[in-house]
Amino acid sequence: VEHKAFTGLFQMVAMVYFEQLKESQDAWEVCAEALAKGIYSDDHVKFFCFQVLEHQIKYRHGGLSPAQQQLIRETLMKWLQLQLMNSQPEKPFIRNKAAQVFALTFVMEYLTHWPKFFYDLLSLVGLNPHGVDVYLRTLMAIDAEVVDRDILHSPEEVRRNTLIKDSMREQVIPSLVESWYQILGTYQQSHPEITCQCLEVVGAYVSWIDLNLIANDRFVNLLLSQMSVEDLREEACECLFEIVNKGMDPTDKTKLVESLCQVLQSAGFFNVEEEEDVDFLAKFSRLVNGMGQSLVLSWTKLAKGGEVKDAAESLSAIEAKVPLLLQLLVHDDDDISANIVGFCYDYLNVLKQVRYDYLDVLKQAIMLAVMKKLTYDEEYNFDNEGEDEAMFVEYRKQLKMLLDRLAQVSPELLLEAVGRVFNNTVQRWQTASFMEVEVAIRLLYMLGEALPASHGAHFSGDTAKTSALQDMMRTLVSSGLSGYQHTSVSLEFFETVVRYDKFFLVEPQHIPNVLMAFLDHRGLRHSSPKVRSRVAYLFSRFVKTLHKHMNSFIEDILSRIQDLLELAPPENGFPALLTSDDQLFIFETAGVLIVHGESPAERKQALMRSLLTPLIDAFRLLLAKLASEREEERQAALADCLSHAVGFASRTSKAFSNKQTVKQCGCSEVYRDCLQTFLPALSCPVQRGSLRSAVRSFLHRMIICLEEEVLPFVPAASEHMLKDCEAKDLQEFIPLISQITAKFKDQVSPFLQQVFMPLVLAIFEVLCRPAEDNDQAAALEKQMLRRSYFTFIQTITSSGMNQVLANQGVENIERVLFTIIQGAVDFPDPIAQKTCFIVLSKLVELWGGKDGMAGFPDFIYKHIVPACFLAPLKPSFDLTDAQTVLTLSECALTLKMIHLRRGPEFIQYLQQEYLPSLQVSPEITQEVCQVLQQPDAKVLKNYMKAFFQRAKL
Template sequence: MDQLAEQISSACQVALDPSPNVAQEQRHGAYAFLQQVKDASQETWQACWKLFLERGDGGASNEARMFALQVVTEALPSLGADALAVLQTSLFEYFSREFVQGSAENGVAFVKNAVTHFAAAVFLYTYPAIAPTFFSSLLALLRTYPPSFPVPTTSTSSAPLNPQTTDLFLRILHEVSLEISDAQLRLNKSSQRLSKDTELRDAIRENDAASIAGAIWGVIGEAVAGVDVPDEAGDAGRVGLKGKTAREVAEMAVRVAGDYVSWIDINLMVTPATIGLLLQCINLPSPLTITIRSATADTLIETVGKGMPASDKLKLFEVLDVGTLLAALQEVGREGGKREAESEDVELLRTKLARLLNGVGTELCKIIDDSASPADAKMTASNMATSLLPLLLRFLVDPRDETSISVHPFATSILSVYKKEKKRAGAGNNMPDPTMIDSKRAFLSELLKGTVSKMAYADEAEWDLALEGEEDENQRAFDEMRKNLRVIGDAVAWIDPELYAEGVRGIILETIDLYEAGGAKDGRLSWQRIELALAMLYGFGQAISSQGPGAFVQVPVTEIQRAKREAEYRIDYTQFPLSQLGELMLRACRSKIVNYPHAAVSLQFFEVVVRYHDFFKLCPEFITELLPSFLDEHGLHQSEEAVQARVFYLFSRFIHQAKGIVQSQVSGDLVRSILTGMQDLLVVNAALPDSEPPSELVLTKAAGTTSFFDAQLYVFETAGTLISILNQIPDQQVVLLKAVLDPLLADLQNNVRPTASTPEDFNAIFKAHHLIMAAASVAKGFPDLSARSPTASGAWVDVFVSATETILASAKVMSSFVVIRDAARFAFNRIVATTGQAVLPLIPTFIDCLVGQITFPELADLLSFLGLLVAKYKTNFLEILDTLLLPVVNRVFHFLSLPIAGTDDMVQHSTLRRAYFNFILSIAGANLQEVFYSDKNKDHLQSILQSITHYIANDSLAPDQRYGFGVLNKLLLIWVDQYRPPTAPPLANGTAPPPSPVPGFERFLYEQAVKLCFEVPLKAEFDYSDAQSFQVIGEIAVLLKALLQKRGNEFVEFMTTSFFPSINCPPEASAPFMTALQEAPDGKQFKKFLGEWLRTNRGPAP
């Protein structure tokens, strides 16, 4: 070992020594030295390679050798051909010494893994140019032994496989395939590396694929033959493949076959002989061979998915005879029809068998669906697929969910085939299927039964709903499986609506009948069965494609046709008999099945009534029976917090969606009674987590974290909705509204804190935030005003105005806290949407309260809020906008002048830029542009205009630029006069057009905007392949065309005599540009030419 190698070895020993006897400085010094060695890999690799080769007594530790090998690996890209050739030769000499003559690194797994990875790296840089014999050299090691070994040979047979070199060979083959063909690794590779991988795969296919494939199958055959041969001790145990070694090699070889079947010639990997070998592997009877069988299933799955012509694939499936194979294997782990207590390996094998069935089935369906497939191939594929359907049903109902899920794609594929057959026969949804035959109907019936059975919770399942973000992994997986099963059921419903309706209706009615007969009390009816019936009812309407009130009654075709013909005609659904869905809803409501004592049942019932709220338009008498169920221990007063939170939302949705029905059925006294029943839920409790000391950061984090309170806000919203329907009794309406709001506002005033220093202070501010949000949610329950009717009337408006004043007064005192500003902004947004102009006079005070303390993200939200007010209230908001414009714009200027230090800053700047541009667009879109040149603001108009071009030009992203040019386009349309030469004749009516309120605005566009139209897209970083950038070009095209249309020859003269010369654009480039601009009918038509012109004149991309 040379001096450098000894130093590296010693440094590794010090760096990895956990002993406290090693000084920290010494350990840091060792790490620093090793980093220097790695950084200088081009100079140190030879010493490191020598260090790696030194092993045995007096040699380096394995840890030092692994570090050395890492350094050599990092040096490979910089080595020349001669050095690589020497290294490759030395590597194979090492293979011979260590794996033929030696102990194969004593079987130490991490060393063998590192050696394999290094060998694959050497392959990448040497094959085929430097080391064309890479694979043949490996193959030569397979049956090579030390001379002293008792190797049986004859003149007619070769030596048996050497277990050590065979293991090395398979490991390297796997690593090579992983390096050059793995789909996941490919995602993170450069285009150059992907090209290199393609070249290597092509070289292997041309030079070595046949020998590699032959060797793999030879290893599999010899290993399988030795799986039951007893192990031997000593040197005899290292000769040939026997026992445990044979089983390990067989598993590895089968997996390697799976690696290569995906990308080398299919004729090398798939032949009757090789398939026979795989079938032999998958049928191995010994429990010790379960991992071989599992690996074989993986390889078969890979094989059946291999791309090939339909005729070849069908031949493959004939050879595989998957139906017979799986029919014999389907009992694995299910002997006697029961799920045996087998090992996880057995369960995994069964799941892989299901995946194999799925792979064959989906491939057959592809052949059937492919219009290019010959008719005889389609027929053969159809017959094969049909023969596999009993297996599909068997695996679909497997107790192990992973196994069942594995065949879902096959089920959906075959149903897709059936749907297309029905469509081709001219039948649509809810129509009989002319292609239906008894065997198909029998399959669909069994498939529906199996689908429904798998949608049920297991008998031993523990149901536990979690709050958002806290979902249990098993519950999430079950929900996803149920969703996929519902898709299968819906497809059955589309193909045979009658079969589906009969099957599902029977399950639901049978369950309800049993419940009404006392089945819940005597144990005959479990919560799982009732929940399943309600889940099926929940999906019934979607499956049979029924929506609206018409879903619940049998509407004559003549009525439907009349409603289509006569726009004013309204069907009176109450005069018709109930449909199947209507009958099911009637039975479910009458049975009071919601009272079953399990949260899963009551919650699923509430999900049903919310989805089918239109049913209560036909049977409104159930409203008064349903509302108490929502209020009792099955609903809003559920003991389980997560269920309670979900019911809060569902009750809110039901009251909102069925508001008209509720209004007709519910009196003021009943609303009072409901609110009384909700009273304990209309109390706000808030406390910061005690896991860390309170601070403003903790306060902000807690307010922004989804919690139970977010669900409770739905209760306040529901209270608002219930009160809002009492317009006909305004006195009671005001009393009830004050009864809800006054306690919140009084509590808010008690929790006002101008500063916070103690835990009590921070908790008070946190509660104040919640109280403001709660009061605002009450307003959210009232209907939003429309743009056509922006004024609300009624005594209740004064109650909200008073509430707003209280919130504003509290917010002014606590404006230094971001959570209070956020809550106040939410409150104003909601209350303004409900009360309209009544609270607009408070907006300036509110904005003044915010602006001094506002942060970057808050300002973008504030601009959005103001933009909505501008769009909704237009001239009614003009006076307020006139007051607010400069303070708000100045805050925008301040924040956008701050330096950009990283990605987060860039995102914040971009968001605020777009919000600012949108704010200006909102003003112009509402025709309030006069605010820019009012007496208060006209001196600042130039600054606002320059800010637009500045923010387009500097540090902006493509979306920002698109919005910015959009602003310029809008202002151009309203502020640029139509050009009229001084010599032009007077207009026909003798009057001149009204002058622009911003005289000379076109000069600003000439001097600032036109320049940007070329500067921005000609920058090196402008990406023409990006969709957002192409939209920027579209806005530029519209701007230039609009200028031409508005200013005519003046603009042409400016471009040709002033602008193009100023940017050194030669006439041979500018002339076609102006011709295309003038000939294009509009900016959209000019867009394509402009993009190509800009790309050409920018020159090649960097």
């Protein structure tokens, strides 16, 4: 323990010491000397020395004297010289750091003090393997600094990097290419790792250097020879891929790809089935994909350009690759197959345009390949999906894209091929493997998206398609296949049934069988929780579409799902079949069945009461328990259960579109009972947050469903919710009051007048609470509450309920008005500021005329007009931000409204008093006043933007 503590202390001291070295003006020279002379043998010390040097070059290079810059250059070359003499190379992490420092120095000095950087490096290194290793690592580090497009550079750095590349192309690239050729030839046998590094360098640089230096016989032949060396061939493949990917003239690209293909084919690389190394084949597949996509691009350009002969050559080159494409696409290894999907997709696009009859064979071959590859492996773990499973899901998405493209190219062929596979598999489903059965149903499902159809059109209109799909669906639901015992097949069956729910409108006789599958051990009572959960959602969708065909089964269905509708109290101990989230769908489904059934209103009322009464009874019991419970964990469990009960009741109401339906069904009373039962939870002293949230959501629903019948409950609910408020409580309560205000307007005016100031004061109290300076969560909560408050005031003023505000007494009105002015000017939040200007504009419209509120014109001139000018002049008011520009528009419209209500008096005030007080020149003042008097508000908005842009210069 003591030893560990001492080591940890030493590392901390060392770190502090090296940080000081970095910041020191001249201590870096000690590090430079240590590297140049090889003073230290400890790897970490050497690494830190390079770090200190790196820091100097990166952040202090401009401040170094010419002699100090020269010292850095000499240090690096001396360190490299030491490497040539060492029998053992440095550790890779030191070599990488050294390469970064070389690259940084290069970037800083190549264009000025060290134009011979590469010549110095090459003449020193020669063909010494340690030296060549550092040289190649340096080239990759330079690529990262100068070329890598994934790294963001400033405009200045981009200009510098362009100059470096231009200069390198002009002066040094041919010499570098020659050095690569020598390295590749020299180290092929003795140092495969150096050869691989060099291949990586060639691949990186080929994108921006003259391709003819690489794409010539001697270089390409060397690369191709390395395709046959086991240790090199993956890197050689990658390098060839980069060469093929290089942008160039389409005819030249076709020739290059074809010459590569001829050599690869004659060397036996196209015999994919003989190759056992899947890692290499994955790289080779990527190379073939690059070659194929390049050929398709060349053909597209040539065909568009009307170059018929060259386009025909590109097309025949593409077609010659199709057998290889198919071999790679159907390969057992998914990585190999996935790497060729891009070429396959592009090739199908070619087929779409070319449309030769004999190509049907090719299309069918691709279809069969896709169908084969969609099939799950036996190893796929459905119960515990990990990284491999996630990768297969992604790969399946790529295959789906191919299937969709096949549908565009040849819908009839696809339909026929899927029909053949589907019917063949379903006929023998009892003996077929789960993979075969799943993929057969999956293909039927995919047809739905691959063959686009408007609402229900899969089973109307085009007779060939209609009858094929209808036959397959009929087979699916009548074959007994729903009883296949595997998670993937069960899920696919229900997904497909719901995907084609319109089929049952055409053949409703199948509904009872499918309903039973949903309700028994095949669906909602399946042994897999994953299946039960998904089926709960799918069942709700199925019922929503087809409830009109279920009238005779409604009560039977309700009795069968009765146990799934039970609230699971925390002390139950038995694991529930469905989670509470899944139960939401079951409650909604029950609601839909009751509401949309053809029973008389009394029966619907009785059914809805029997659905909701257990929730009401359980809620009362649990709430009493919660009030007396002392243990926090139990409290949380009880509160959860109570929230679920409210959520379930709320979800049943989704079946109603408006109050009329609630009344027609005779269900108003039972929902009022729910409200009566749930509201006391608002004043429960424990677990207040989750309970308030649930009851508030229920109130939102009831405002829609019960309309004015909800109003008697609102005052008590509001009183409870305004007690002991947090910012979040208020922020969520305001939309409820706003919804009531907007919906009921004058009906709630007395209540609003009564609740207005208590609500406003509660908001002020929360906003004034002190918070830690760096507590960002609290600051954000306050910002959101402020926005909600301003939106609430906006709802009141825009709902024609200004009397609510007007009747609050002069002192209270003033308090509220000053908060609106403050919101418009002081807080750098354009969303809130915009709302404040909308409110001010509306108040000017309501109270700013000759017959307006006493004293309000004075408020306009003293506070609203200054706000319209002071807010945009603030440094935080960013006129390049779209949201802020919208705020400025509302600000301009406020000025326009003041002019409409006050007329020439306002213009005179601006000319003689206000604008001169801001030191605005008489000419500009005249301009502002003229624009304000124009009828077109758009002219004013544009002018005000220009006015403030000028003022802020």
